[in-house]
Amino acid sequence: MSNNFTGKKKLTSGPIPVYYQLQKELKKYIEDGVWVPGEPIPSSRNIAETYDVSMGTVQKAVANLEKEKYIYCVQGKGTFVGTTAINKESIRYTLLREDFEGNDLQFKIKLIDIDKVDGFQPANRFLEIAKSEALYRIKRVFVSGSGPVVYAISYLPCSMFEGFEEKATKRLSRTTMYEAIEMEYGLPTVKNKELFSIALADEETAKVLQIQKGSPVLFVEMLSSTYKEQPYEYRLGYWQTEKRKLYRELI
Amino acid sequence: MSNNFTGKKKLTSGPIPVYYQLQKELKKYIEDGVWVPGEPIPSSRNIAETYDVSMGTVQKAVANLEKEKYIYCVQGKGTFVGTTAINKESIRYTLLREDFEGNDLQFKIKLIDIDKVDGFQPANRFLEIAKSEALYRIKRVFVSGSGPVVYAISYLPCSMFEGFEEKATKRLSRTTMYEAIEMEYGLPTVKNKELFSIALADEETAKVLQIQKGSPVLFVEMLSSTYKEQPYEYRLGYWQTEKRKLYRELI
DNA sequence: GCTCATTTGTTCGTATGTATC
DNA sequence: TGATACATACGAACAAATGAG
Numbered sequence: 001m002s003n004n005f006t007g008k009k010k011l012t013s014g015p016i017p018v019y020y021q022l023q024k025e026l027k028k029y030i031e032d033g034v035w036v037p038g039e040p041i042p043s044s045r046n047i048a049e050t051y052d053v054s055m056g057t058v059q060k061a062v063a064n065l066e067k068e069k070y071i072y073c074v075q076g077k078g079t080f081v082g083t084t085a086i087n088k089e090s091i092r093y094t095l096l097r098e099d100f101e102g103n104d105l106q107f108k109i110k111l112i113d114i115d116k117v118d119g120f121q122p123a124n125r126f127l128e129i130a131k132s133e134a135l136y137r138i139k140r141v142f143v144s145g146s147g148p149v150v151y152a153i154s155y156l157p158c159s160m161f162e163g164f165e166e167k168a169t170k171r172l173s174r175t176t177m178y179e180a181i182e183m184e185y186g187l188p189t190v191k192n193k194e195l196f197s198i199a200l201a202d203e204e205t206a207k208v209l210q211i212q213k214g215s216p217v218l219f220v221e222m223l224s225s226t227y228k229e230q231p232y233e234y235r236l237g238y239w240q241t242e243k244r245k246l247y248r249e250l251i
Numbered sequence: 252m253s254n255n256f257t258g259k260k261k262l263t264s265g266p267i268p269v270y271y272q273l274q275k276e277l278k279k280y281i282e283d284g285v286w287v288p289g290e291p292i293p294s295s296r297n298i299a300e301t302y303d304v305s306m307g308t309v310q311k312a313v314a315n316l317e318k319e320k321y322i323y324c325v326q327g328k329g330t331f332v333g334t335t336a337i338n339k340e341s342i343r344y345t346l347l348r349e350d351f352e353g354n355d356l357q358f359k360i361k362l363i364d365i366d367k368v369d370g371f372q373p374a375n376r377f378l379e380i381a382k383s384e385a386l387y388r389i390k391r392v393f394v395s396g397s398g399p400v401v402y403a404i405s406y407l408p409c410s411m412f413e414g415f416e417e418k419a420t421k422r423l424s425r426t427t428m429y430e431a432i433e434m435e436y437g438l439p440t441v442k443n444k445e446l447f448s449i450a451l452a453d454e455e456t457a458k459v460l461q462i463q464k465g466s467p468v469l470f471v472e473m474l475s476s477t478y479k480e481q482p483y484e485y486r487l488g489y490w491q492t493e494k495r496k497l498y499r500e501l502i
Numbered sequence: 503g504c505t506c507a508t509t510t511g512t513t514c515g516t517a518t519g520t521a522t523c
Numbered sequence: 524t525g526a527t528a529c530a531t532a533c534g535a536a537c538a539a540a541t542g543a544g
Contacts (some may be wrong), residue, residue: 015539017512043528054514059530067318075529076521099376100444100474126351192501195350196447197492198467203489216449216467223351241448244474248499250443294509305533310511326510327540470540 001190005042009051010176014084018053023061025051030070030081031227036186040078056180074250084188096144097247099179105244107144111173112208114138114165116158121154134158136165138172141208151208151238160232161185175231178224187226199238209240218246256293261301269304274312276302281321281332282478286438292322312408335429335439347395348498356495358395362423363459365389365416367409374485377474385409387416391425392459395495402459402489403484411483412436428484429475438477446472450489460491469497 011021026047029035042050047103048058065071073079096105124131133154142150142181154177156164161181171180178189199219206213218239225231239246262272277298280286293301294386299309313330316322324330347356368388386406393401405428407415412432420456422431450470457464469490476482490497 019512045528056515057531059511059517060512062529076527078522080529097446099373100446100472122350160493190502194499194501195348195351196469196471196490196497196499198449198469200467218447218449218469220447221351236530239447245505247446248445248447248501250445250499251441270531296509308532311531313510324510325541327542329509329541347525415523441508 005046005050005052011051011053012151019057019060019064022047022051022053022057023064026061026065026227027070033186035081037081037083037182037188040080043078073166082188084182095247096149096244098244104247105144107142107149109173109176110141110142110143112139112141114169114172116118117155127155127157127231129157129159136161138177140172146243147240148209149240149244151205152235154233154235156233187232189224190227191225191229193223197221201238205238209238217241220246254303256297258301262302262304269425270311270315273304273308274315277312277316278321285439286332288332288334288433291331294329306417317371333439335433346498347400347495349495355498356395358393358400361392361394362420363390363392365420368406377485378406378408378482380408380410387412389428389434391423397494399460399492402456402497403486404488405484405486407484419497429463430484438483440475441478442480443478444474444476446459447488448472452489456489460489462491468492471497 009025011018011025016179026041035041040045043153044055044058044062045055048055051058062071064071066073066079069082070178071082096107097103098105115137119129119131119133119135121131123135124133127135136158138152138154138156140152140154141148142152158164161168161184167184168180171183182188197219198216201209201211201213201215201217203213205217206215209217211217218237218241219234220237220239221232222235222237224230224233224235258450260276262269262276264355277292280292286292292298295306295309295313299306303341304308312436313322313324317324317330322330322333347355347358348354366388367385370380370382370384370386375384375388378386387409389403389405389407391403391405392399392401409415412419415435418435419431433439448470450466452460452462452464452466452468452476454464456468460468462468469488471486471488471490471493473484473486473488474482475484
């Protein structure tokens with residue numbers, strides 16, 4: 001449950017709405033990791049008494065945070081910190097389709113290897129860490145039906161993910177990167193930025209995707225962030241789009 | 252302003268929340284085009300009296316519709332039907348960047364030509380119209396800085412856009428397709444579906460993009476929809492990604 | 503620049519409904 | 524069954540922005 005959430009707390013009585021101040025206070029507990037994904041936050045009544053505001057005001061702050069996907073409410077049970085898996089259907093990186101009709105195609109993820117490498121540009125710049133900081137490099141291939149579709153190389157700052165090899169290796173062959181990171185480090189994914197372009201397959205990519213060296217492939221660079229716009233993963237994706245295409249929806 | 256919004260209207264008193272019923276009623280006025288983009292809807296007090304509910308209930312229905320981008324509220328002024336331009340920064344099709352850093356790059360749109368063509372598959376299937384229905388075909392090129400970046404071919408159902416040539420030709424050289432369609436036909440864009448893959452430039456594409464015939468290009472198929480998931484534009488985009496890439500954010 | 507009617511925004515207090523355990 | 528939790532709804536008061544006079 002919760003912790004050190006006792007005693008009266010005060011909000012200022014200036015021009016900023018009370019519900020908004022409260023909303024920011026609650027958000028801070030989540031972003032600072034005091035309240036962690038999947039766990040309940042204090043009850044509405046508890047919050048109302050603690051901050052000496054009406055239930056309606058708490059309700060408004062809570063409703064807003066729910067819309068922002070920071071939390072989710074279950075009537076009669078409680079209010080819980082949001083998780084990527086539950087909230088963000090839209091944020092999934094890999095969505096395969098043949099066409100606009102029909103559903104997403106299933107795929108399996110195979111882990112190729114994980115190792116530590118020296119930091120490099122532009123990765124370290126995008127990840128907002130020093131040039132010299134080391135990175136975990138995770139190579140994976142996404143297989144759908146007949147063959148390989150995506151070759152993905154992810155880079156994570158070693159400093160943010162201590163012991164990643166041991167903790168995540170088992171998970172990564174059964175689950176996505178998001179889930180692994182959220183489970184092991186409590187960091188939900190909040191935002192993904194993507195850049196789409198064309199690349200020519202180098203020897204390694206060609207081998208993994210079972211295509212000719214030098215064939216054109218769809219090249220997707222991705223930068224994933226967690227709370228406070230903190231980037232944590234830089235990923236290079238090489239897509240073989242002969243049979244399956246990358247699908248996105250904008251709403 | 253509004254119209255035929257007088258007299259008492261009733262909501263059922265069943266298990267469905269009043270605010271939700273009201274929300275759907277208001278949405279219907281918008282989807283049916285009774286209230287059009289940019290115009291004000293009746294005042295909250297007016298709505299509260301008309302449906303015989305409290306202001307709080309109206310506020311909740313209105314707030315939800317605002318989050319859904321159906322409307323936007325201006326304190327002291329009124330509540331207005333949403334427009335694509337104002338609401339949907341995220342839905343813009345063409346976002347150019349060199350990198351994750353920096354801002355979106357500017358570009359100009361040049362209209363190549365507009366004509367009427369016979370319907371064809373898969374376009375007519377995606378647009379949910381009969382095989383035989385004719386289409387408007389709009390060819391445009393997007394130019395950024397040094398040269399052409401995107402060659403876009405759009406298909407619109409002639410039946411939905413009577414007189415498109417006359418109405419839109421002037422607009423299309425200065426504005427986006429969204430704006431042109433919203434201005435002339437009152438249809439805001441609500442959703443975009445996209446499929447990313449690789450294509451090889453045919454003679455026409457190569458000429459427009461000033462590249463070699465047969466060069467690989469980023470191929471983006473897009474299907475835009477308005478209210479009620481009604482598709483209205485099928486677009487093929489050929490991207491030359493040497494210097495500028497296609498940028499997307501998922502939140 | 504000021505006042506005033508209109509409109510949306512905020513907050514409280516209270517009561518009742520409904521899901522969970 | 525009862526205690527707890529969130530959800531809905533009302534009414535009232537005041538705040539803040541807008542635009543007209």
